[in-house]
Amino acid sequence: MFFRLLMESFRRQRRRKLLAGLAILLGTTAVTAMLALATTIGDRIHQELAVYGANIVVYPAADQLEVKVGGVDVKPVSGGALLHESDLAKLRGIFWANNITGVSPELPIRVVGKTASGMSVDAAATGLWFDHFLGKADALKTGTAAMHPWWKIQGSWPKEEATTDTGSEAVAGTVLASHLHLTPGTVIQTNAGGNTASRSLRITGIVSAGDDTDNQLLLPLNAAQQIAGTPDAVRRVEVSARTKPEDTFARKDPDTLSPAQREIWYCRPYANSIAYQIREAIPGARAEQVRRVEQSEGTVLKRISGLMWLISAAALLAAGFAVSAAMATAILERQGEIGLMRSLGASKTTVALLFYTEAGLLAVFAGGLGYLAGSGLAGWLGARIFASEGPASAGSLLIPVLFPVVVTLALLVALAGSTPAIRRALTTDPSAILRAGA
Amino acid sequence: MENLVDQGTRPDCAVIALIGVTREYAGHGGVVRALDQASFSIVAGEWVAITGPSGSGKSTLVNLIGCLDRPTQGELVIDGVSTSSMSPAELDRFRADKIGFIFQQFHLIPYLSALENVMLAQYFHSMTDAKEARSSLERVGLGHRAEHLPSELSGGEQQRVCIARALINNPPILLADEPTGNLDAANQKIVADLLRGLHATGHTIVMVTHDPEMAALAQRRIALSHGKVFCHPVNGPVVSLER
Numbered sequence A: 001m002f003f004r005l006l007m008e009s010f011r012r013q014r015r016r017k018l019l020a021g022l023a024i025l026l027g028t029t030a031v032t033a034m035l036a037l038a039t040t041i042g043d044r045i046h047q048e049l050a051v052y053g054a055n056i057v058v059y060p061a062a063d064q065l066e067v068k069v070g071g072v073d074v075k076p077v078s079g080g081a082l083l084h085e086s087d088l089a090k091l092r093g094i095f096w097a098n099n100i101t102g103v104s105p106e107l108p109i110r111v112v113g114k115t116a117s118g119m120s121v122d123a124a125a126t127g128l129w130f131d132h133f134l135g136k137a138d139a140l141k142t143g144t145a146a147m148h149p150w151w152k153i154q155g156s157w158p159k160e161e162a163t164t165d166t167g168s169e170a171v172a173g174t175v176l177a178s179h180l181h182l183t184p185g186t187v188i189q190t191n192a193g194g195n196t197a198s199r200s201l202r203i204t205g206i207v208s209a210g211d212d213t214d215n216q217l218l219l220p221l222n223a224a225q226q227i228a229g230t231p232d233a234v235r236r237v238e239v240s241a242r243t244k245p246e247d248t249f250a251r252k253d254p255d256t257l258s259p260a261q262r263e264i265w266y267c268r269p270y271a272n273s274i275a276y277q278i279r280e281a282i283p284g285a286r287a288e289q290v291r292r293v294e295q296s297e298g299t300v301l302k303r304i305s306g307l308m309w310l311i312s313a314a315a316l317l318a319a320g321f322a323v324s325a326a327m328a329t330a331i332l333e334r335q336g337e338i339g340l341m342r343s344l345g346a347s348k349t350t351v352a353l354l355f356y357t358e359a360g361l362l363a364v365f366a367g368g369l370g371y372l373a374g375s376g377l378a379g380w381l382g383a384r385i386f387a388s389e390g391p392a393s394a395g396s397l398l399i400p401v402l403f404p405v406v407v408t409l410a411l412l413v414a415l416a417g418s419t420p421a422i423r424r425a426l427t428t429d430p431s432a433i434l435r436a437g438a
Numbered sequence B: 001m002e003n004l005v006d007q008g009t010r011p012d013c014a015v016i017a018l019i020g021v022t023r024e025y026a027g028h029g030g031v032v033r034a035l036d037q038a039s040f041s042i043v044a045g046e047w048v049a050i051t052g053p054s055g056s057g058k059s060t061l062v063n064l065i066g067c068l069d070r071p072t073q074g075e076l077v078i079d080g081v082s083t084s085s086m087s088p089a090e091l092d093r094f095r096a097d098k099i100g101f102i103f104q105q106f107h108l109i110p111y112l113s114a115l116e117n118v119m120l121a122q123y124f125h126s127m128t129d130a131k132e133a134r135s136s137l138e139r140v141g142l143g144h145r146a147e148h149l150p151s152e153l154s155g156g157e158q159q160r161v162c163i164a165r166a167l168i169n170n171p172p173i174l175l176a177d178e179p180t181g182n183l184d185a186a187n188q189k190i191v192a193d194l195l196r197g198l199h200a201t202g203h204t205i206v207m208v209t210h211d212p213e214m215a216a217l218a219q220r221r222i223a224l225s226h227g228k229v230f231c232h233p234v235n236g237p238v239v240s241l242e243r
């Protein structure tokens, strides 16, 4: 009989139920979309921000501090410890190797010499990877250009294959270039040092970076190593990795954690745990998280998710009011039935249960549909907001964990929304209802 | 005017006893006293007709006896239990067990068949039993119309479904508020015969009616005027009342 009453109610009050269901559907669609985006937005924003620089920097453990002034490493090349370029391939073997999207080793040197026109040169220079293949099988093609996509080059990047025993290619920063009248094609002849021979640097391009790099020469790492007379040497390595946003757990010192907790910490792609794994992999290395990018990422995330919560709450509230209005008329139409049921001995609880079950069923159906629609919407929005490629940007964003969450929210909204109408119907005197039902 | 308390029944064998029952409604135009200090009792198996002009408080009285409403003042005792001492849940239970309502407007649920309308009362009482519900319909002569919707039945037939529903849980007390008010003479006779049969099988019947013919069927008439009760044992003294 209970089901018969429910079924008939849905059959007869189709329009009212449809209206209430639609409200729940729209509300849950918005909420699902927001939640789905909020949970994946960290990855997406990182993908966007990752191109703006490294988030982990690796340097020799012997250096307690990086001595950088205005972005220039003022520590003498000769002094200070060095890393081995050959060790960098080990980055491909760490637990989160696949999250590493860019590796850029640096070796700062000084270039002292003359241009062909007789202009004397004494400039800071950095040896870098440009298009370097790291690893053997499925090597990661990486380098400074990929990690600094905003650098503008006039001409072309130097090629490491072009480095010979007597010379190599190089690019000059715009400021330095205008200072020394360097143009693509200019050749700088370096002075012979104690144990190094004179070498030629052929300028292939002028780079504009917008920072101190503009005062430097950039040349392939192998060439810098030859000039400095330090084969295989690397001063510092910038690493760009896809990470999970930092939380309190991320900031824990793994060595103070219990083995089980440490295992969990280790297996989460926090910048900290990736840095930790890099330290383990590369002998004599320190690896630290660079906060700059992570922090801006964090604030962006916080703002966006705040906005999303607001929109979600508003959508649910609106759904609640719509359900409330639809249920009020639906129940008003059935006042007579309620009076009759009460005269037959139905308790308030029984009658309330009937209407709440109705609202609940509606919520589950509409909420389920809303979940599907919202997942689709999230996929679409995601593709719009983050015009990046990647598997998540295409199609809908089905996150199964959200299903119970969304349906529960729909239930809460429907039950809360129908409560005023049900209460009013039940507090009305049944005898008055029956009298009025003439 | 003065209240005349019926002397023909002894309160100890009364199935329904009202002691100074008042029901006031707080309307927009002030307080309306629909029932004013009503005191009388009805014994088990009695058939009582309640008469009086429109607005005199007849429906109010029936609803109070049916525990659909509570007195503003006074005490209502049914089957030896004071209703004021009962919790709302107990009242609901009590209503399901003891009271069968017969309405002037039938109050059938339009989307349920005759059979289902009867089963609804079973559902709120205990559990549904289609066979029993069907035999209740047969008892009012509607076995063959069990699957019909109320809209497919005549007024008299609808009232018989309403009676079948009131009887289904076998309540000792039947409350009928103008059961023939919407019926023609032929249907009135059918309903009157049904009530007569029910009275013969021991049901206590409290029936509101405007119709003198119907009122004449009852053993006793309770007249209301402006909420006050006058009792007229017009149909002769109350005789043996064992159920």
Ligand SMILES: Nc1ncnc2c1ncn2[C@@H]1O[C@H](COP(=O)(O)OP(=O)(O)OP(=O)(O)O)[C@@H](O)[C@H]1O
Binding pocket: A432, A435, B025, B026, B027, B032, B033, B034, B052, B053, B054, B055, B056, B057, B058, B059, B060, B061
């Ligand atoms: N819910 C209510 N609120 C206010 N006044 C009410 C309410 N119900 C009934 N009344 C008033 O109480 C009085 C008695 O009403 P009741 O329905 O008992 O009369 P009645 O004798 O059944 O009349 P009728 O023969 O027309 O059915 C009337 O004056 C009516 O207006």
Ligand SMILES: [Mg+2]
Binding pocket: B058, B059, B060, B177
């Ligand atoms: Mg009335």
